[in-house]
Amino acid sequence: MVFSKPPSFPKLVLFLCRLLRKHYRDQKGLQRSLSNAHSVAPEHKLQNQTSLSQRVKSSKNTTMIFNVEGTLLKSSSLFPYFMLVAFEAGSLIRAFVLLALYPLLCFLNHEQSLKVMVMVSFFGLKKKSFRVGSSVLPKYFLEDVGAEVFEVLKRAKVNYAVTDMPQIMVESFLSDYLEIDFVTGRDLKTVCGYYVGLMQENKNTTSLEDKYEDANIFQNVIGLKNIDVSVQHPLFSHCKEAVMVSEVEKLKWTILAKERYPKPLIFHDGRLAFRPSPLAMLAMFIWFPFGSILSIIRICIALSLPYNISTPLLAYSGMKLELSRPNSHLVSGNTESKTKGSLYVCNHRTLLDPLFLSFGLVKPLAAVTYSLSRMSEFLSPIRTVPLTRNREKDREMMDKLLNQGDLVVCPEGTTCREPYLLRLSPLFTELSDDIVPVGINTNVSMFHGTTASGLKCLDPIFFLMNPTPSYTVQILDKICGVSSCNDNQSSRFDVANRVQCELGEALGFECTMLTRKDKYMILAGNEGVVSTEKKQ
16 A cells, blocks of 8 residues: 655645635735725725824713724734733643634634633633733733824723723723723623633623713714724714724824823733734744753853853853943952942842842852742852841841942842832941942843742743843942931932932933832732742
8 A cells, every 4th residue: 555645844834824824815805895895985985095083073072982902902913912811820831722723713703713712811710810911911902002093082081992802801901001981891701710711791781871970971972993893882872973993094003102101001010021923922932942941051050150151151142241330440449448348239120130240240249139039049159148028137137248248239129120210228328338329221032030920939040041131230330328428417218319310310210109019019919928928
């Protein structure tokens, strides 16, 4: 018997690509024909020639009802948002299953593909501990908002968002960051406090009059829909006027700039540092085993070799370190006789901040930090001591470490990924008169090296799994402590604020009065003490 030769893997991939391309063209042709059918009337032709802001006559007496997927978001694909739920709230295996089902999703209609993604992403998740909708998704939603439609919504008195997605995914993004008045989404079914991956069939049909007491706002209700997406929601029956938006028009929109966010995005969580499109996730899964091995190699090099050998080897592995320091720091480094070591005060980006400063200065440093796991303490090539949160004990311990040599402290108390500085704890101002501010910034392309709700012990490993992680370290001019200030009225708070301002000016970051407690209340729903110890 003669058996035919099975097709090779490249040929199989090529066949699937051609099949998906054919399906994509067929779908586009269908959408184009539907668009042409809708645009036969002269008024639709006129709408396509004018901007959205000119077509929508919204004012302070206008109520806007809009579809989130079809009009607010520039991208028409919901896959990245469900992938974030699968990866961040679920697991690596759950995310791989969703990615493997992506070719099937291309052949399903909108409602069917939505049900499949909800089932894979939410099945078995605990409702009480689900916080991805408020800690991870807002960042990615905000980066997909069209500036043109945002301007229209900002002029209206009341905005009502309608979505086919689960409400728990979009409510925080719309209400907290875009200040949308009302959000109507799909509810998820639960059993014994766990999601079963099914959506409620009955949508919310509450009338606008039940939502808002002022009846005058219902005199001018405008609906904003997508001409290529069929939205059958009872709330659109209130509209006196309907404005249609096409996918072609959305492609011309610009992304809403961060400076125009109604509320700044200061804190966000999650491991992924990129938008998880299907191709990007495929690249991540291909890189993951190589990145794990590379992370182990980098850790072994840092632990076992001296600075003059490990530094060039780590640079050869793809890591980047840029160090800048003033001339005064170079001159006074060894000429000044001191009874205590220098106190390096850094802003906090990852747990590796003191380590990269030590590599940059080519000398061992001691470091103190909050929420230090045993694995991180074991893997650290420099001496690292956890703080107890008891002011007197921490002061005594840091003073002892300063008598033994140089010390690194991160008075923010927690990490912040965005260009903002948290309020500095003023304890360091009383420890030394030799305070050296150090501005630190990082750049990653695949994984974040920090988390508020995940395993702290994996933070350094995920950071080192990036292909080319980079660190920028700026050593600034020294600042006097409280005891050596010429102005006797300067308090420890004044010195701490001065250090914060110096760091913010050097890095281009904005100074805030937010603290560690504020971050963990937003991202994890706790004060960052109990849950962290449990995870360790």
